[in-house]
Amino acid sequence: MALIVQKYGGTSVGSTERIKNVAKRIAKFQRQGHQVVVVVSAMSGETNRLIALTKEIQEQPDPREYDVVISTGEQVTIGLLAMALQDININAKSYTGGQVKILTDNTFTKARIISIEENNIRRDLNDGKVVIVAGFQGVDKDGNITTLGRGGSDTSAVALAAALKADECQIYTDVDGVYTTDPRIVPEAKKLDTITFEEMLEMASQGSKVLQIRAVEFAGKYKVKLRVLSSLDEKDAIASSGNNSGTLITIEEDKQKMEHAIISGIAFNRDEAKLTLTGVPDKPGIAFQILNAISQSNVDVDMIIQNVGRDGTTDFSFTVNRGEFEKALSILERVKLQLGAREILSDNKICKISAVGVGMRSHPGVATKLFQTLSDENINVKMISTSEIKISVVIDEKYLELAVRVLHKAFGLDK
């Protein structure tokens, strides 16, 4: 008997018919003798409907009240799923984030989980109930409703799995695992049976939108066995049965026992924008002064690049999500004046492409091959950033598909 946390995303619970199917799947697990905790998202479309309502009221919705409104999406799903289970004679009970309680800080719309009370859930599981928890939400210490930001349901699931010391955390999505790259762009893309946490982190942060990056971080930190699999697939994957459905996200040692390619996948992010502040005085504290202003406005910065300076000044570049481009730009105008920098260069028609793989550590020449492949196609590289297991380049957005395809082939991922 295992304790399994399952997470179903918005598409999997997108209609009452689909909710009933999810209930059947859960019932199968429970009847096998497993204890099941289920985390659900809002029905697909619902969160967008709610966000639209808030925007009709206020251009920049008040964050506390925004969370009050947005969190109702998941609350509807938990109630409906509990009913669907009871309708097929499975004892089930729903919990909002506050009822669990999933304690978070009070950064409304982007809260972080501090702790999870497990006693009530444990009691219900021991009573033979399926426990259903609203993903994406929690409460702060004053009882205010908070949300974890988009995709936060994955984080809820992993955090619950960690708190309950679950045997496996299964993330059900509309894809059947993590691929070497997006199959919509490269039809030859292959499903990976395993991927390391580190690789998954790089893949996720690069825009392979299978799992939320914070969820993967959390899973890595607390050694939660994480599996991505399809809610449409009829085969049921349980770790203990040795079944290899979906993609298992493992710690690196496990992975190294297996054969693996140097590069695990090609990730990309379409919605990027880059900003450069030129002629910045080259002295200590400059990076902090720029980034602090940006992050205080809750704009997430992705790549950060600063090259060696000349003539006592340097150029400082970073990328942000395209949706936050205008906001970042206006902050940078202020910073420019404060620092006496020369000018701001910006481009919001860019994308980022990354080659990711732990094999990179022991195999030199990956970067060379990457640049050569892009050069052969006459694709100009605008920014470069590397980590131990990843090389990322910023290029013109129009070359995205082409670059992904040629890199996928060059690194033999279609084999």
Add this chain to the structure above:
Amino acid sequence: MALIVQKYGGTSVGSTERIKNVAKRIAKFQRQGHQVVVVVSAMSGETNRLIALTKEIQEQPDPREYDVVISTGEQVTIGLLAMALQDININAKSYTGGQVKILTDNTFTKARIISIEENNIRRDLNDGKVVIVAGFQGVDKDGNITTLGRGGSDTSAVALAAALKADECQIYTDVDGVYTTDPRIVPEAKKLDTITFEEMLEMASQGSKVLQIRAVEFAGKYKVKLRVLSSLDEKDAIASSGNNSGTLITIEEDKQKMEHAIISGIAFNRDEAKLTLTGVPDKPGIAFQILNAISQSNVDVDMIIQNVGRDGTTDFSFTVNRGEFEKALSILERVKLQLGAREILSDNKICKISAVGVGMRSHPGVATKLFQTLSDENINVKMISTSEIKISVVIDEKYLELAVRVLHKAFGLDK
């Protein structure tokens, strides 16, 4: 400076545009120096949408989970209204029933309020905030979400007004007050400036759907000054200003100072069904045995009539809401066998009409006039029930409009 509780129904907050208008109205009160607590319903249509979802999942939805789903409607409205107020620079904060907390029993879908914690609301009011509370909902002692049943937002408002010792509780609806009868049926119907709690109770329970009966009971019990008025009306009514907008529901002494008619209004209820169990052994405890079985299934019984017995047996009749007719009928089949009663007579094409007025106490002849009026129109009376300030008759549904019109005229309510 007064403390005012205002309640806005589903139509008043039926769109983001209307929510903004409600915000403007609230702002006006607050800028006059009043402390304002606002109770809101779900946006019109939303509760029905949620109910439909639950029915798609389960024919008889699990009550606990039903409340989890249904209560989200009000939660969306409180967040949106708080945003709308902040957008016009009014400091506002929303509260779910659980956040207040409005403690109820655990009769899901029909919970009753036990107590209300007022400290947080009081603190926010003193900080100059408008406090917005989700109507219709609370939590039980175990933290489960409960709802108060349809129309429960009125009850939430009055209970809050009582707990906070508010100067006035204003119920905003799409009508501008309580009328002598439904103006859609009798165009000459007149708005009442005042009505007593008792009369209002009889009017409400008889189907004048302006206010929920429990709200009026509550208001009477805790001496809450209650005013019904239109959210579309531009005149703002405040008790302290002596303004006579809407209809003020008063205790009887106040009313007796004023001129008033013998009959205040003609109420009616279209959706009734009647059931009769004939040949019931005429012995103590019979009424209890019948009604207990019915009420344990949460079917609300309205009129109850038992006439003197003959030959050691009696006939026992009652009316229920038409939506619960089938349910009541099947329970009664069981009771019939248990009691060895003769047969069940039933009719679900009936309606109930009532003449209501405290003047009835001191003016004999009201009943006579009522029966004569109906008789003149050849309308057969099927059941009769009277209280100190009300006479109700059950008649064929098809005569409803006719009966209301002739009675309205006979009692001079169009004058």
